[in-house]
Amino acid sequence: xxxxxxxxxxxxxxxxxxxxxxxxxxxxxxxxxxxxxxxxxxxxxxxxxxxxxxxxxxxxxxxxxxxxxxxxxxxxxxxxxxxxxxxxxxxxxxxxxxxxxxxxxxxxxxxxxxxx
Amino acid sequence: xxxxxxxxxxxxxxxxxxxxxxxxxxxxxxxxxxxxxxxxxxxxxxxxxxxxxxxxxxxxxxxxxxxxxxxxxxxxxxxxxxxxxxxxxxxxxxxxxxxxxxxxxxxxxxxxxxx
Numbered sequence: 001x002x003x004x005x006x007x008x009x010x011x012x013x014x015x016x017x018x019x020x021x022x023x024x025x026x027x028x029x030x031x032x033x034x035x036x037x038x039x040x041x042x043x044x045x046x047x048x049x050x051x052x053x054x055x056x057x058x059x060x061x062x063x064x065x066x067x068x069x070x071x072x073x074x075x076x077x078x079x080x081x082x083x084x085x086x087x088x089x090x091x092x093x094x095x096x097x098x099x100x101x102x103x104x105x106x107x108x109x110x111x112x113x114x115x116x
Numbered sequence: 117x118x119x120x121x122x123x124x125x126x127x128x129x130x131x132x133x134x135x136x137x138x139x140x141x142x143x144x145x146x147x148x149x150x151x152x153x154x155x156x157x158x159x160x161x162x163x164x165x166x167x168x169x170x171x172x173x174x175x176x177x178x179x180x181x182x183x184x185x186x187x188x189x190x191x192x193x194x195x196x197x198x199x200x201x202x203x204x205x206x207x208x209x210x211x212x213x214x215x216x217x218x219x220x221x222x223x224x225x226x227x228x229x230x231x
Contacts, residue, residue, distance in 0.1 A: 056214075
């Protein structure tokens with residue numbers, strides 16, 4: 001399978017614990033996005049990488065959230081001191097789009113977080 | 117602000133009938149518009165996109181969408197609905213802001229195709 005993969009698919013944790021999600025994009029894609037989706041809502045932008053550079057972070061991304069893409073390949077999203085409001089589906093997407101192009105996003109299956 | 121709106125939370129249509137899922141956008145400059153579909157507990161799948169050219173674009177699974185610049189709309193259509201089309205549909209717009217590329221999604225429309 002050469003699509004976007006995310007791990008784990010499901011994570012249940014207690015409030016206050018740290019969690020980390022991993023995303024492996026399609027290998028030749030240079031752009032990687034993280035989105036958060038809650039029930040009944042569309043995906044909300046969290047952050048975006050071009051290669052290893054994190055180009056933008058949403059205001060939704062509090063100080064408890066951090067994302068990395070150390071070698072421009074896979075990415076991790078860490079949430080520290082989780083809160084019940086962090087419960088959501090975390091979606092990763094990648095694309096291959098040089099400047100000015102208009103490529104679509106390829107999404108992974110998502111990582112569902114439940115904070116008890 | 118750059119945004120997309122999906123005015124209907126849910127659309128119900130009988131199997132075999134034509135379907136339309138509505139999307140309007142607000143973007144300065146030329147928009148890049150997309151439709152994605154999401155099945156339960158799955159990620160989003162790309163259906164089709166409008167970049168430039170012909171206002172009617174065709175995509176996966178028999179879907180098509182019509183770009184209307186004067187009405188700032190990009191409605192998703194299919195001539196004959198299937199039960200298997202039942203899913204959540206998202207309209208999205210890609211634009212540049214502050215030198216960076218951004219993609220914003222609508223809130224989604226649940227399509228229910230009734231046998």
